[in-house]
Amino acid sequence: MSVTRNLVTFVRRWLGERLPMDDIEHFVAKQAGKPLPPHVSWFHTFGSLSLFLLGNQIVTGILLMVYYRPTPERAYESVHFISTKAAFGWFIRGLHAWGSTLMIIMLLLHVARTFLMAAYKKPRELTWVIGVLLFGAVVTFGFTGYLLPWTQVSYWGTTIGTEVAGSVPLVGPFAKRLLLGGDAVSGETLSRFYVVHVIVLPWVVVFLTAVHIVLMRTQGLATMDPVGKEVIPEGKSVIPFWPHHVLKEMVVFSVFLAIMATMVILLPQELGAKADPLVTPAAIKPEWYILPGYQFLKYFPKMLGLAVSTIPPLLVLLLPFLDRNPERRARKRPVCITVGVMAMAATVLLGIAGHFSERSVRIFGRAYQFDHFGIPHRSPEAAR
Ligand code: HEM
Incomplete structure (x- = not known):
């Protein structure tokens, strides 16, 4: 014990002769001691869980890079090697794949929490805007990673995704060629997606996350008071960040890690067949988080659809500047909450329609064929 104490004293003195340790300690103590508003609950751990999952993606991604090879000849084989032969490769790959899905779910919950508690209002508009950019970057992470196996x-799936990008008026054809590096998905596309996935996006996401967290720590978490009347939390009712909230975060991190490990073991990631540019599979669908947008585009003619589909993300980005109501409590913001909840429900319904479209499904013993638009029709099999 005294050896440890002596070592700590030595390191502190050594650093103190080289760095302003008093200032650093004062800063850390100030951050740790920051009081949180009394309404802070388990729902406020969604943001830190997203951070935890980002850490998981970075660590497991680096480990996967050891064996992964980004060429059409070796990509599939290298992932197969990771899944079947590399020590714990299947586990690391599972953590990365499930981690990406869970991260998007967690971000959606985090957005829903900050929206319902109106934490995006003044002075936190920029925190929200950076958050929306982060969400876009995380979805792009998923899209680029999807091609790599x-x-x-x-x-x-990537062919469909790049076709959607290609049909954007004016810039579409250029964007499509830039993404593909040619006219179709090829080795060029794979190396572009790889560079974006392992170099560009990690820096963008780490930088944006750092700004997001610094803004959040500087302004403190939002209280439920109206804009301009926020009372800085003090007194007995406040929750100290350290150790109370940090302990709560440690509990959710541990539970989450256990859930993730269980999912990796019980629901392992299948690899499927190797890419064959000459054989088009039936009813290819994009990943679930792109599915609502993809389905939405089916209901409009191409040009109009893309013009219409840029409006919802823009409204979300500009929400703090559009919603001028100073109230934060949900019951005092009926219009905003109704519109928001309806938008969330519509997104879920579009996802469901996209999932079932062009499939036949049995519901309560009856067979239905879902058409291109996700509308069910009694299939002839049911009539028999
Ligand atoms: C990698 C992505 C993200 C990470 C790691 C992250 C992390 C965090 C953390 C740790 C907090 C404080 C605790 C909490 O409120 O849960 C926070 C607060 C906040 N985040 Fe995020 N976030 C991310 C994405 C987003 C997105 C997509 C949005 C919205 C579109 C957003 C909007 C906000 C807002 C408005 C706050 C302030 C909350 C308040 O004051 O009560 N964040 N974020």
């Missing part, structure tokens, strides 16, 4: 689904 070079399977049939990833090859054709």
